Amino acid sequence: DIMDVNARFESLETNPALNQVMAPNEPVALITMSADINNNQSFMNMCIPYISVEKYIDKFVIQYRNQSSPTVSSENKKNIESDISDVKVDACVELGTTNIKIKDFINLNIGDCIKLNTKVGETLDLCIEGEPHYKVSPGKIGKKIGAQIVEIYSKDVDNHE
Structure with a gap:
């Protein structure tokens, strides 16, 4: 583990233009997660200002930065192709x-x-x-x-x- 985190939900902002808590050029850590809620799967992004994780940066190693696999199995590829094959495009x-x-x-x-x-x-x-x-x-x-x-x-x- 990199660090202990105690999270709590305070609020939800759906208009990102109204939610600016730091300078626009401030470096950030962007974490993308897959969330499964009531059998509906979607992605969630969490944006953390660099100054919040700066003191822990030495604990990060390459394997923690990117856990995704660079290869996609043929079964997953077929499932994705099947899911998107009927999507209509302009x-x-x-x-x-x-x-x-x-x-x-x-x-x-x-x-x-x-x-x-x-x-x-x-x-x-x-x-x-x-x-x-x-x-x-x-x-x-x-x-x-x-x-x-x-x-x-x-x-x-x-x-x-």
């Missing part, structure tokens, strides 16, 4: 952008055309949750507008095994 294809004057915006009518920054036949970005992940070509699927994936971005996306 997907959007943007045809293009432009800048217009407010007077032109106010006077827009049905049938008006707006020149965009993209060219006909040019690939477009398919964004997932606001981040571009694919290049697509617009088209038609039955009676609906569709998009065919022509390129996959590899940035910030782990390869699926």
